[in-house]
Amino acid sequence: MKIVQTDAAPKAIGPYSQAVEANGFVFVSGQIPLDPQTGQLVDGDIKKQTKRVFENIKAILAAAGCDLSNVVKVTVFTNDISNFASINEVYSEYFNAHKPARSFVEVSALPRNAQVEIEVIAIKEAKS
Secondary structure (H helix, E strand, O other), rough: EEEOOOOOOOOOOOOOOOOOEEEEEEEEEEEEEOOOOOOOEOOHHHHHHHHHHHHHHHHHHHOOOHHHEEEEEEEEEEHHHHHHHHHHHHHHOOOOOOEEEEEEOOOOOHHHHOOOOEEEEEOOOOOO
C-alpha cells in the first residue's frame, strides 16, 4: 500500500490520506471544494464548487500517475438533490466519452458546509 500526497490538492482535513494506491487501484478520498492554496472552501455556486472538486481530484490522480481516464467508479455526495442537473453539467465536462460507474447520493451535511463531495476509484493498469 502506498500513500499518495500532493501539494497541488488540499491537505486532508482529518486523519486520512488524499489517496491510497493498492493492488493497482488508486482510492481517492472524498474531495470537497477547497482551494489548495488557502485550504478554504471556494466561494460560488454548485458548478464552481464542482469544478474545484474535479481539479483537486485531477491533481491527486496525477500524483499517483493517473488521470480521469483511469477512473472506474465515482461517488458523488450533495447536500441537496436539486443540485443533480448542475453537478451533472460539470461532471460531463470531465467525463464525456469515458463513463465510469457512478453513484449519486443526497446527504444531510458535508464537511465545512460544502455543497458537494466526490470520491473516485481509478485503476493504474488500463486506460480507456
